[in-house]
Amino acid sequence: MVKHALDHPLGDLPLREKLRKLRAEKGAGAKVVMAFDDVSVPLPPMYDPDIRSVIMDLAEQYCVEEGITDIKFICSIALHRFIRPDEFRMICGKRLFDKYHSTGAMFNFNAVDKEHSTWLGQTEEGECVRVCT
Numbered sequence: 001m002v003k004h005a006l007d008h009p010l011g012d013l014p015l016r017e018k019l020r021k022l023r024a025e026k027g028a029g030a031k032v033v034m035a036f037d038d039v040s041v042p043l044p045p046m047y048d049p050d051i052r053s054v055i056m057d058l059a060e061q062y063c064v065e066e067g068i069t070d071i072k073f074i075c076s077i078a079l080h081r082f083i084r085p086d087e088f089r090m091i092c093g094k095r096l097f098d099k100y101h102s103t104g105a106m107f108n109f110n111a112v113d114k115e116h117s118t119w120l121g122q123t124e125e126g127e128c129v130r131v132c133t
Contacts, residue, residue: 002054006062015059019066031070032063038108039087040080046090053093060096073106082108 006015013021023030034056046052056073063071073092075083088106089097100106109116117130 002058006058015062016066019063019068023067029070030068031072032068033072033074034059035074035076036091038075038077038080038083039091049093050091052091053096057093057096071100071105073100074109075107076111077108078111082110
């Protein structure tokens with residue numbers, strides 16, 4: 001079902017097609033970020049494997065197959081505590097954890113950490129916009 005969803009999204013291009021366009025535009029400088037929620041949100045209990053790990057594992061596989069290897073995994077913790085390595089392993093899966101966590105490409109992002117974000121401006125509604133850098 002995950003493969004079908006990535007290959008046939010509703011109202012958008014398939015993930016592989018998006019990755020090919022990104023690679024064509026950016027060449028070797030193409031980057032992908034996979035952002036996900038932390039463990040503090042009241043989700044139903046996840047059974048092994050965590051569905052997020054299934055999705056990220058296949059999406060990462062597509063990236064690598066399309067020649068994009070600059071991939072980061074960011075847990076958006078907002079104002080919650082940083083998630084621990086064992087929680088990264090649970091959410092992202094053992095394979096991705098082993099491949100990315102020790103390299104620093106899998107990390108927590110605190111929404112109020114101005115040191116690691118860039119100000120983009122304001123929306124038409126006056127909302128401040130910062131992105132993780």
